[in-house]
Amino acid sequence: MTNKNKFIAFRAPESVRDRLSVVAECEHLxxxxxxxxxxxxxxxxxxxxxxxxxxxxxxxxQND
Numbered sequence: 001m002t003n004k005n006k007f008i009a010f011r012a013p014e015s016v017r018d019r020l021s022v023v024a025e026c027e028h029l030x031x032x033x034x035x036x037x038x039x040x041x042x043x044x045x046x047x048x049x050x051x052x053x054x055x056x057x058x059x060x061x062q063n064d
Contacts, residue, residue, distance in 0.1 A: 008039075 020031045027034075047053035 017031070020034055024031045024034055044053065044056070048056070
């Protein structure tokens with residue numbers, strides 16, 4: 001079974017689109033990259049909150 005990508009779209013004020021475009025250009029990313037990253041992060045947090053996914057293990061700090 002292959003995992004096919006589907007389009008997800010949403011409406012946003014023009015000012016938000018413009019801000020995203022500026023940030024994306026500064027970071028050498030696309031607007032889609034930024035929206036995708038934010039969506040995945042938000043989804044992980046909400047899944048954990050509602051016990052829909054296993055909590056992530058804590059990140060160990062490195063000692064210098």
